[in-house]
Amino acid sequence: MRNNIDIEMDLFYTMLRIRKVEEAIADRYKEQKMRTPVHLSIGQESVAAVVGRQLYHEDYCVSTHRAHAHYLAKGGSLQAMISEIYGKVTGCCRGRGGSMHLIDTAVGFMGSTAIVGNTIPIGVGLGLSLKLAGHGKVSCIFLGDGAVEEGVFYESLNIAVLKKLPVLFVCENNRYSVYSPFSKRQPAERKIYEIAKAMGATIYHGDGYDVLASHDVARCAIASIREGGGPCFLEFETYRWREHCGPNYDNDLGYRTENEFLSWKARDPLEVFRVYLVGKCRVSKQVIKKMEEDVDQEIEVAFELAETAPFPKPIEAVTGEYKSTEANLNCSTYKGELTT
Amino acid sequence: MMQNMTYGAAINTAMHMAMELDPNVLCFGLGVDDPKHIFGTTAGLQEKFGEQRVFDMPTSENAITGVGIGASLAGYRPVMTHQRLDFFLLAMDQLVNAAAKWYYMFGGQVSVPIVIRLIIGRGWGQGPTHSQNLQAWFSHIPGLKVVMPASPADAKGLLLESIFDDNPVLFLEHRWLHDSEGLVPSGDYRVPIGKARIVREGEDITLVSMSYMTIEAIRAASYLEKQGISCEIIDLRTVKPIDWNAIFASVHKTKKLIVLDTGVTTGSIAGEIIARICMECFSILTRPPVRIALPDNPEPMSFGLTKHYYPSNESIVRGITSMLSVDHDLSVTVESPVLHDVPGDWFKGPF
Numbered sequence A: 001m002r003n004n005i006d007i008e009m010d011l012f013y014t015m016l017r018i019r020k021v022e023e024a025i026a027d028r029y030k031e032q033k034m035r036t037p038v039h040l041s042i043g044q045e046s047v048a049a050v051v052g053r054q055l056y057h058e059d060y061c062v063s064t065h066r067a068h069a070h071y072l073a074k075g076g077s078l079q080a081m082i083s084e085i086y087g088k089v090t091g092c093c094r095g096r097g098g099s100m101h102l103i104d105t106a107v108g109f110m111g112s113t114a115i116v117g118n119t120i121p122i123g124v125g126l127g128l129s130l131k132l133a134g135h136g137k138v139s140c141i142f143l144g145d146g147a148v149e150e151g152v153f154y155e156s157l158n159i160a161v162l163k164k165l166p167v168l169f170v171c172e173n174n175r176y177s178v179y180s181p182f183s184k185r186q187p188a189e190r191k192i193y194e195i196a197k198a199m200g201a202t203i204y205h206g207d208g209y210d211v212l213a214s215h216d217v218a219r220c221a222i223a224s225i226r227e228g229g230g231p232c233f234l235e236f237e238t239y240r241w242r243e244h245c246g247p248n249y250d251n252d253l254g255y256r257t258e259n260e261f262l263s264w265k266a267r268d269p270l271e272v273f274r275v276y277l278v279g280k281c282r283v284s285k286q287v288i289k290k291m292e293e294d295v296d297q298e299i300e301v302a303f304e305l306a307e308t309a310p311f312p313k314p315i316e317a318v319t320g321e322y323k324s325t326e327a328n329l330n331c332s333t334y335k336g337e338l339t340t
Numbered sequence B: 001m002m003q004n005m006t007y008g009a010a011i012n013t014a015m016h017m018a019m020e021l022d023p024n025v026l027c028f029g030l031g032v033d034d035p036k037h038i039f040g041t042t043a044g045l046q047e048k049f050g051e052q053r054v055f056d057m058p059t060s061e062n063a064i065t066g067v068g069i070g071a072s073l074a075g076y077r078p079v080m081t082h083q084r085l086d087f088f089l090l091a092m093d094q095l096v097n098a099a100a101k102w103y104y105m106f107g108g109q110v111s112v113p114i115v116i117r118l119i120i121g122r123g124w125g126q127g128p129t130h131s132q133n134l135q136a137w138f139s140h141i142p143g144l145k146v147v148m149p150a151s152p153a154d155a156k157g158l159l160l161e162s163i164f165d166d167n168p169v170l171f172l173e174h175r176w177l178h179d180s181e182g183l184v185p186s187g188d189y190r191v192p193i194g195k196a197r198i199v200r201e202g203e204d205i206t207l208v209s210m211s212y213m214t215i216e217a218i219r220a221a222s223y224l225e226k227q228g229i230s231c232e233i234i235d236l237r238t239v240k241p242i243d244w245n246a247i248f249a250s251v252h253k254t255k256k257l258i259v260l261d262t263g264v265t266t267g268s269i270a271g272e273i274i275a276r277i278c279m280e281c282f283s284i285l286t287r288p289p290v291r292i293a294l295p296d297n298p299e300p301m302s303f304g305l306t307k308h309y310y311p312s313n314e315s316i317v318r319g320i321t322s323m324l325s326v327d328h329d330l331s332v333t334v335e336s337p338v339l340h341d342v343p344g345d346w347f348k349g350p351f
């Protein structure tokens, strides 16, 4: 059955929720209470949504510095994420990681990290564990177009192909690494997916702003991995709307043109999909309005909880080096008087 | 002639000067020609010296480092830059197995005159992977030089010296120093590698510091001066090789030593200094030396945790007064004008 209405509503909901969460972070960043670098996914919601739709909590997922969308689409707790960005003890890393380090093991989101390429081999290792266990599960690795420039990408892809591991590589090609356009980093005519193909992965390539087509791609790829077909590499064209790091727009810096941004914005997958649902699928505006209100409400609660939650106890700043408490006590070099 | 400028501008001036003096000096790395120019430090270079000598690079730290080494073997003097020290960790093979070894391993025939600029982050939720102070790691590798200037003048003088040094030099810039200001000599000003600076002379105790900890040391010493305690501050400037004579001389005078380190405690430069001072000045010391460094933990991201993670100038004051066994009213704190996780109230995030 092709993209029935439940799936479509689901995709819309996920994109909408990510957009609203990210915008809420951007709006409130100036309050100076989220004191950590944030890399927002506004403009890139659709890829996370279509891939997330095809993954179960039992599947694994790892990601990058720009992970909010992936974490949410995989089912990660919104409250734990917002609290983490506020550095609170209720955060998904107890305030140790921040926006660039998210985790929710309950839903298979095994970690996002801030070093480009860092989680790629880790996702392959999670894939190895799934192959050993043999249950038709998938390990999904999100990466950017910049990460393809790291040697570890090739090493990891080679291992995944060689060992025929159940790994999904999802490359979000948003054309930039910080302020460096693709052509300054890789030959302009380069197709990343062709590298993956030459290395032996099954590849798909598509317009990330075409939600239904992208969803089909994700569905086929993940189904083939589950059946033991080995790693797939998906490359989606997409676009980041805000600055590389932080809450603002930055087209004024001159590293890309306002027109380029506007041409992507005009195709905003969220709005295109809203029109599609209301027009073609005859979803009532009331239903969508209700959905928006529920999301707003959920976000309000998440921020409220984050703001009112306590910081971790001071002692956590100087302990926790190892898993065993005894080892920590033996090794601690801290001589101060922080209470537990 | 002296000019007032920021630490970041001093680095920029040194880059311009070096590239003018020697056409073999190259500048490359992620973002060196982007609109933010590595916090302004590479501004104007590409316009002046062209895309052949000043260029962006792919996100390929290990390869970039090797490329720099290769070019240096053929006579170039590459200056490579990383926005955070942590990103450079992908290049450990090229740094340790090639750059540090080449000269020695091949019988002293060809050396590797590269400079690697590394920026150390702190606060504003930089967290575990954007804030590491790994100077002790680098110092542990024979063949590398490691400099950590604290003042704008030293930033300029040491960068020029590093670029024209014939060995690999790691040039560590603390992010909290880029906007600090000071007088900087104009022209081709050089500061020798391996030479410490006596920031202030004193009688009662020797404080040895590096990089941003020098700023904290100065704050603590100015405060204690009003309490009648006289601190001598030695800013190492270079942490490999260390200017031992400067430390010996000061310890001979004060007989007491506290070493301040921006890195974690175990295996630190501070530990190395205390070991050597204990070995060579044991009979002179009237108190056991102390090191003030970070706890053996990664930097936590949370605003609520970094306050307890970083030693403040108050912890330094406490360390000094307790070593001197003087009573000190801890309710009178050292002035701290801004929130603990930013270098000044001009900093509004995110990086």
Ligand SMILES: Cc1ncc(C[n+]2csc(CCOP(=O)(O)OP(=O)(O)O)c2C)c(N)n1
Binding pocket: A065, A066, A114, A115, A116, A117, A143, A144, A145, A146, A147, A148, A174, A176, A177, A178, A244, B030, B059, B061, B083, B087, B088, B090
């Ligand atoms: C090893 C390493 N090098 C450099 C950086 C600095 N950095 C942070 S994000 C980023 C951009 C990476 O681009 P891409 O993978 O395309 O991801 P995007 O930001 O576009 O989502 C860079 C270079 C880093 N975090 N880690």
Ligand SMILES: [Mg+2]
Binding pocket: A144, A145, A146, A172, A173, A174, A175, A176, A177, A178
């Ligand atoms: Mg990108």
